[in-house]
Amino acid sequence: MSQTSYTSTASTARHGDEPLLQVRDLRVTFTRQGEESFAAVDGIDFDVRPGQTVGLVGESGCGKSVTSLAIMGLLPKRGNRVEGEVLLNGTDLLKLSDSEMRDRRGQELAMIFQDPLSSLNPVVPVGLQVAEVLERHKGMSRKAAMAVAREMLDKVGIPDPDRRLKDYPHQMSGGMRQRALIAIALACEPRLLIADEPTTALDVTIQAQILSLLKNLVEETGTALIMITHDLGVVAGLCDEVNVLYAGRIVERADRHPLFEQPRHPYTNGLLQSIPKLDVGRGERLNPIPGSVADNLPWTSSCAFAPRCPNALEVCREQTPPLEMDFGRALRCFNPVEVAR
Amino acid sequence: MSSAAHTDHDVTDMRDVLVDVRGVKVHFPIRKGVIFDKIVGYVYAVDGVDLQIRRGETYGLVGESGCGKSTLGRAILNLEPPTEGSVSFDGVDIASLKGEELRRKRQDIQMVFQDPMSSLDPRQSVESLLLEGLKAHNLIENDAAANQRLRELLAAVGLPPAALKKYPHEFSGGQRQRIGIARALSVNPKLIVADEPVSALDVSVQAQVINLLEDLQEEFGLTYLVVAHDLAVVRHISDRVGVMYLGALVEEAPAKDLYARPLHPYTRALLSAVPVPDPVIEDHRERILLTGDLPSPANPPSGCRFHTRCPWRQPTRCDTDRPVLRTVDLPGVPAEHRVACHWAEQIESGELRPHEVEAVAVEQMAGISQPDSPIIGPTSIAEIG
């Protein structure tokens, strides 16, 4: 059992005491022959309670996708090292064998990805792909499974589901494919659904559909959802609790209202300030965060964000800030943004 | 130097039109056949667009995939020859130029591309990349002058002279985009078409590049056409905005007016779909969700192209008459705000209410890729409300 204590927020209280998923000190290090090893995920702790929607927000290279792949056990066999604990209902997923993990995938936890075209098997009709999951985990017959598959396609809002059962993925357009993916993921009613940038590749009007669909479905079925995205707008509308990631670690965690009203970590604050808003036009200069993720320092001896931080102090370059509780949120900063007024 | 229009970002009636696009159509033939490719149809990527860009302003072109905005951007540069129509730049019709004439005219109109990695030749150093344009248009007298010019360019985009000897893969995404901008600036263009200039960049870096583009516009007196799908970016950077759907402009207005008061049903749906990083707004907003698939650009609907998915569609006119971009007769709406909708006034006044639309799935034809999209084509089914 790791030494770090989990720092929870107010939203966790609403969803009950027993967490569904507990991630403790997760580390994923990528090793390449002849090159330095690289810690994509550098010590991440978070909980997900039943029915809760948790957001993992960050830009490219922050480790959010790698985290989700590590939880699902989908990282490649070689070239990486995974440490820490991922407890699903008490069982450490990282210690399970491949076949034990396969039993759980689809049934207890499921994932949907960014690009539905490459996630669907191009030579198998969509209806059959949904039915296969049911056959495997629920032991249904083909006929029964196809009937349930039809129901699922209807539930995710695909029109004319009887015909769509026999369609191949390439015959469907992007939004419909994503709906099909959701149907496959939710077919066996998993307790946890991980959505890795599910709408990033979709047009904005379609994104609105899919997010609305996801929101309704998880409310209806009580499934917990981990939403991984770089879009703070998506998070604002969907998630109960939000984790902000930077360079492989969580730098801030809070319920969504407090996070957006009063971001305390300079990175969160910087992000929110630098996004162009719909109601602000020309004449107002944006406040970008200088530099890029390439300008990070190593976490082991400093705060990775220090070179880009307007609040950086000398200590930030010398010591790693710990993740601490601060006014009902978790914060990793020596010099956070002051609470206004 | 910058003209008066820069300090006043509500563009008044300046008659100094730099780019005059009239009736531009870009149709891609669809070929099938075993030995000889027969033309079996067309993809109507851009199907009759008129727009004017005034000197010194930023025109934002917004829309989802399949709307033809990127194709239109390239057609204006004649990188994609228009099938029909004229693109008049400073009096000269670019669409009709060819060969060496066209090549020389390119000096005046430049493009900034979406993907900073693939738009820079990986085998050339930054110095070589920036010199290319200068050499192609005989803009350098000697090495010293060239070097000076390169340093100036790099300084203008915020990069140190040390960058000259390096190769594209040694830079971050935002830095590469700056190099791309420097390249576009190197030949002293009058107009820059920016095709999704920030969508491939990290969120925290997007603001840097947007600021840079604005600074450069002031410093060098540039005119911009910004093509983007991110509505917030377009809002921030544009003086006027045009919304495209399935190859045509459906609404055009000064940015402030468009976002405050969208009149076309598609624009309304588009704006209501954008996620806003504010939980209070997100919880309380009313969404207009579209239904049905985007029709195939190879087989667009008759009449108004949007009528198959329009929540305000009426039994008359919508499926027979194609609406033209026109001014509306409504109080408080400036003459510059034009809409292509037969019923715009009645919708805005509330006389017509939205109704259910039956979802129609459009069969995706194999082999016909959306001409515009780097991302998967849109489709949707949904509820209204």
Place this chain on the structure above:
Amino acid sequence: MTPSPDPRRFGDRKKDRIDALAQTTGSAGSAGRPGVDSGAQGGAVLTVADAGRVAGGEGQSLIASAWRRLRRNPVFLTGAAITFIFVVLAIVGPWVAPHDPAAQPLLNQVRQQTNPVPGAQPGFPLGGDTVGRDLLSRLLVGGRQTLIVGVLATLGGLLGGLTLGTLAGALGGWVDALVMRIVDVMLSIPGLILAVSIAAIAASPSQTTVIVAIAVVQIPIFARLLRGSMLAQRASDHVLAARALGVKPHAIVFRHMLPNSLGPVIVQATLVLATAIIEAAGLSFLGLGNPDDRQPEWGQMLGQAQNLVSDYPHLAIYPALCIIVVALGFTLMGESLREALDPKSRR
């Protein structure tokens, strides 16, 4: 939020920017640490300039970074070592060989019936051949001819293929269609048969006919490869950007498209060298090579050994081994080159 930009003050902004750059440039030399920003308020000590760090020093082109990776790759080093030894031997062969390969010092030991091939003996570690020449010397010197044939044939194929492929890829249209139909016809004939046919056309067989035959067989392979690469390049963004910039068409082809297309071609060339050597051996074996065997060549030696292969297999084995090892050397080099130049493994 900052106030709207005032045109009178943009000069100040430019000055700030240049100041910030000066700091970045200064820090670029000092091991890439972020510059100190003295202008910020409130204790901010260590921010980078807007654009981020640009490391100091000369840039490293893709070729240079590929080379760095190659240098540590054991597969490449093995292949390169073999190739290097082969090339060195080919050059110094005549001086290193203990005897003149055309001389026949063991002729007096050759007896048609009982001892057609003199065995190994002091001074002749591998023995002699059917006419009493030193086998070892012939092997050592034979490498030179093999190398010449292999390199020239590959070069010929490469040049021909480059020309055709560039024409097809750069011009497109009917030129492309015409060239590709020709290439298709050539490819439809099995390589060795095509080579044999071409070699047989010549009035009298010689080394030149072998080289030409093999080169012709290689041309369509290179042409197709290069055309494919060029087409991919033509559709790429940076070529579009060059067109938008107004770069002249020939500059686009030779500066943008060709260098980026050469990667797979170079790899193919090393592999083709290997097969060219083997094919040359094959042609000589069939008697289409240089009939004068005073100048040894491994394929030729292999061909001549077929009469006695059941009783004296070593006459065939030694030249064959040489051919195999050299081909292996080039193949290993080619494979590791392919990996090193693979764009996916570039940063």
